[in-house]
Every structure is written in structure tokens, then in C-alpha cells.
Amino acid sequence: MRTKQWVVALVLVAVGVGLGWTMARRTPAPDVGATAPASSERKVLYWYDPMVPTQKFDKPGKSPFMDMELEPRYADEGGADAPGLSVSPQAIQSLGLRTATVERRSIAGHVEAVGTVQLNDREVSIVQSxxxxxxxxxxxxxxxxxxxxxxxxxxxxxxxxxxxxxxxxxxxxxxxxxxxxxxxxxxxxxxxxxxxxxxxxxxxxxxxxxxxxxxxxxxxxxxxxxxxxxxxxxxxxxRINGLGSLWVEVAVPEAQAGALHIGQAVELRLAAFPSETFRARVISVLAETSRETRTLRVRLELPNPAQRLKAGMSVQASLRGPSQDLLVLPSEAVIRTGKRALVYVVDAPGKFRPVEVGLGREIDDLLVVLAGLEAGQQVVASAQFLIDSEASLRGLLPVPPAVPGSGARP
Incomplete structure (x- = not known):
């Protein structure tokens, strides 16, 4: 009886193994590609030399500038083809980054200059025999x-x-x-x-x-x-010089000479009379600029009925003109490279874009914007040099300013 039981068990095991092998042959093998996620490769935009990031190459190899291999610039990294530079909130906080708003203000034409009181050469008498x-x-x-x-x-x-x-x-x-x-x-x-x-x-x-x-x-x-x-x-x-009126000759920087005109009212302050303000007018803008100081000589006429003012006194002149509606931004927001002026515009939180701007005269701590920006835009006012260094390494190029009348936008 025991022998028959062992024979039946072996037969059942053999039948099970056979059925399993048959089913395995009939069942198709699973598609690994269908169940496993496809492996994606990062897209390379171009290769570049980190020391010369603005120069692009179509394939890898040795850099023609340095003895080093070219590095790839991937599509998901940003670069010259990307709209801007992304900075994490943690980095912004650690850098102490501040922003400022480009504003349109009504600013009076105002020029501050120093000068000296001189004798009026138009009131000269020559006594002769x-x-x-x-x-x-x-x-x-x-x-x-x-x-x-x-x-x-x-x-x-x-x-x-x-x-x-x-x-x-x-x-x-x-x-x-x-x-x-x-x-x-x-x-x-x-x-x-x-x-x-x-x-x-x-x-x-x-x-x-x-x-x-x-x-x-x-x-x-x-x-x-x-x-x-x-x-x-x-x-x-x-030779006798009249003292009924005097001249004041002031030196105005050539960058501010465009705001001057004959007959312009001027307020004068003298160290000898600190509590008084004297009024004069522009009678002449001399035709030659100083080569050493790059200033323009402006001649004022100052009444002197009591003859209290003396030739040689120093004055602080304030030349005021009509108000102008100007687009301005803080001077600290501008990076001057010698050939151009850059600012970093805030496109979105943590997203910055370099823009080349055209600048006019400086008024106190503000600069007049002639091209490249619009009122209401936010610009980086601090730590922009660190952002500029990172943008240079990534080859992020600034947008040139629009040429007036061309219809182009920055």
C-alpha cells in the first residue's frame, strides 16, 4: 500500500510540472518597454567654453581658446537662448537683493555749479590824454x-x-x-x-x-x-571798472549744458552772506569747453547796488529751468561696462533678464532713461554684479535698446 502511495504522488508531481511548462510556452513574454518608463536623454543646445561663454560650437571637442574640453549647454539650463536667469528665493535672500521701480517723474531743469565773482568788463572806462x-x-x-x-x-x-x-x-x-x-x-x-x-x-x-x-x-x-x-x-x-553790476562765471559740466539758455534765472549763495540768496541771470554761454575739466563757462550778471559783493568771492549757483516729464531709475541699478550700460529687469519672482539701456543726464541719485525700459518695470538695485557674473558664465546676452523711430522694442 505504501509503495502505491509514493507512485501516485510522483505521477501527480510530474503532471503539474508538465502543465506549468506548457502554459509558460503559450503565454507571451511581457513587453518591458511598455511597463518600464522610457529613458529620456537631455537635449544639448550647443557646446561652449566656460571662459568664453558667448562663443557657441555645434559639437564637442577642444576649446580653441583654452586647453580644455568644451562643455554642453542643455535646453533645461537656460542660456543665451533662454529668456532670463532664474535665482532661487534662498539665494535672493542671502544676497540681500533689492529692486527698484522705473518711474516717470516731472523734474525741473536744475543745475548746480560753483563759480567766482568777477568785475564786469562791459562797465570799463579808459582815461586818456x-x-x-x-x-x-x-x-x-x-x-x-x-x-x-x-x-x-x-x-x-x-x-x-x-x-x-x-x-x-x-x-x-x-x-x-x-x-x-x-x-x-x-x-x-x-x-x-x-x-x-x-x-x-x-x-x-x-x-x-x-x-x-x-x-x-x-x-x-x-x-x-x-x-x-x-x-x-x-x-x-x-582804467576804471564800474561796480554797479558784477559778473559771476560758473563752470557747468558739459553733460548738463543742454539745460542752459540766455536769460535763465539763477539763484546764488555766497559764504560771506549765508542767510541771503542773490538773484542773477545768464547773459552768455561761452563757446569753448575746458579740455582739462570738461566744463562749460557760463557768465551771469549780478546787480551790486550797495557794492557789498567783491570780485573774487566764491559762489554756489543754482540754475533752474522748466519742468520735464522724464523716465528715471536709481543710479545704483546701472552696470557700466565702458561700452554700454546694463540693468537687470525682473520678469517674474526670481527671474531676471539683462537689458541694455540708453542713459541721459544724472539728477541727484537718479539717471534719465532714454531707451530700453518702460515706466513700471522692476529692476535690480543691489547685488546685480553677482547676477551679472552668473549671466556672463551662462552666456546670457543683454537685449540692445530700441533705436528711436525704428519701431523696435527692447
Whole structure:
């Protein structure tokens, strides 16, 4: 009985093994590709040299610039073909990155400059001799003195005038009105004043001495006459500068010269009068720019009725013009490379894009934007140099500014 049981068990095992083998042959093998996810390869955009990231290559190999292998730039990494540079929130926080808004503001034309007070060269009087003669007396005058109009300067002995006066008196004694008028006219042409001629007529005696007076009040800039010297016709004896008004010459940077115009009102502050503000106007913008300081000389006219202001004083000038509607951004947001100016525009949180901008003049801590940006855009105001370094390594190129009138957009 036991032998029969073992035989039946072996037969059942054999039948099971056979059935399993038969079913395995009839069942198709599972499709590994259908059940396992397909392995995807990263797409390579181009190869590049990290030291020269802007140069692209179509295939791998040795760099022509450095002794190193070219590295691939993948499509999912960003680069020159990507719209911008992504920075994680953690990196933004660690960098202390700040942003600023590009704004359109109404800004008054305002130029600050320094200058000095000078004598007004349009109020100059030259005292000259009208005839040959000798200096008998020089009054107590010296260069730098301030004299009033009509103040005596020098006494001259003029022999030629004596002969002409004697002739006039002789003709006058004849009673011929026409000849007397002609002789009197000759005295005037010789340079005699009406007061001197009247004195000769009243006294009936020639006047050999003549006192030359200041034709107008002001500063004696030059005094070229001394007692005992001989004078000749046309010889300059003194130069007098009027003090009723003064000039102020200020140096304006050439970048701000476009805001200047003749007649522009100017406010002046002087260290000698800290609590007062003086008003002047632009009378001339000189035609030559200083090669050393790159500044333009602007001449102002300043009234000086009380003669409190002195030549040589330093002034702080504030030139104001009409308001202009300008697009501005903070100066700290701009990266200057020498050839161009860049800013990093915030396209989205953590997404930055370099943009080349055209800039105008600087007003305090703001720069006027001429091209490349629009009002309301956000730009990076700090840590932009670190972002720029990363963008350079990735070959992210800035967008050039639109040319005015071309219709192109930055």
C-alpha cells in the first residue's frame, strides 16, 4: 500500500510540472518597454567654453581658446537662448537683493555749479590824454581804490591848449560870430570840456592846467601815470571798472549744458552772506569747453547796488529751468561696462533678464532713461554684479535698446 502511495504522488508531481511548462510556452513574454518608463536623454543646445561663454560650437571637442574640453549647454539650463536667469528665493535672500521701480517723474531743469565773482568788463572806462603835455600832479590814488564819478585823478599842463585858447580869445574880440563859433569848435575838438571853455570865456585868460576826473564811479583797475612824466595824445592814464553790476562765471559740466539758455534765472549763495540768496541771470554761454575739466563757462550778471559783493568771492549757483516729464531709475541699478550700460529687469519672482539701456543726464541719485525700459518695470538695485557674473558664465546676452523711430522694442 505504501509503495502505491509514493507512485501516485510522483505521477501527480510530474503532471503539474508538465502543465506549468506548457502554459509558460503559450503565454507571451511581457513587453518591458511598455511597463518600464522610457529613458529620456537631455537635449544639448550647443557646446561652449566656460571662459568664453558667448562663443557657441555645434559639437564637442577642444576649446580653441583654452586647453580644455568644451562643455554642453542643455535646453533645461537656460542660456543665451533662454529668456532670463532664474535665482532661487534662498539665494535672493542671502544676497540681500533689492529692486527698484522705473518711474516717470516731472523734474525741473536744475543745475548746480560753483563759480567766482568777477568785475564786469562791459562797465570799463579808459582815461586818456587828448594832447601833448606834462603831469603836474597825481592825486592820492592807487590801483584798487574805489572812486566816485567826477573824482580828480591827475592835473596836466598842456601847452598846445594854451595856444588854441589864445587864438579863440583873439577871434572872439573881433566880434565875428562865425569865426568865434569855428574857434570854439576847435577847442572842443582838441578835447577841452564845456566847463573849461566857459571858464576861458569868463576869465578872458587861457587855462594851461587841466584836471582829469573819473568819468564814472568804480574801481581803479590800473593807474599808468606818475608825477613829472610826459603824456602824448591817446596815451592811457587809468582804467576804471564800474561796480554797479558784477559778473559771476560758473563752470557747468558739459553733460548738463543742454539745460542752459540766455536769460535763465539763477539763484546764488555766497559764504560771506549765508542767510541771503542773490538773484542773477545768464547773459552768455561761452563757446569753448575746458579740455582739462570738461566744463562749460557760463557768465551771469549780478546787480551790486550797495557794492557789498567783491570780485573774487566764491559762489554756489543754482540754475533752474522748466519742468520735464522724464523716465528715471536709481543710479545704483546701472552696470557700466565702458561700452554700454546694463540693468537687470525682473520678469517674474526670481527671474531676471539683462537689458541694455540708453542713459541721459544724472539728477541727484537718479539717471534719465532714454531707451530700453518702460515706466513700471522692476529692476535690480543691489547685488546685480553677482547676477551679472552668473549671466556672463551662462552666456546670457543683454537685449540692445530700441533705436528711436525704428519701431523696435527692447
Amino acid at each position: 587828448r594832447s601833448n603835455g606834462f603831469v603836474e600832479k597825481v592825486y592820492a590814488r592807487a590801483p584798487g581804490d574805489v572812486v566816485a564819478a567826477g573824482a580828480p585823478l591827475v592835473d596836466l599842463l598842456l601847452p598846445e591848449w594854451v595856444a588854441a585858447q589864445r587864438e579863440f580869445l583873439a577871434v572872439r574880440a573881433l566880434g565875428d560870430a562865425a569865426l568865434t563859433a569855428a574857434a570854439r569848435q576847435r577847442l572842443t575838438l582838441l578835447g577841452m570840456t564845456e566847463a573849461l571853455i566857459a571858464q576861458v570865456e569868463i576869465s578872458g585868460q587861457p587855462q594851461a592846467r587841466h584836471t582829469i576826473t573819473a568819468p564814472g564811479g568804480g574801481l581803479i583797475a590800473e593807474l599808468m601815470v606818475r608825477q613829472g612824466m610826459t603824456v602824448t595824445p591817446g596815451m592811457s592814464l587809468a
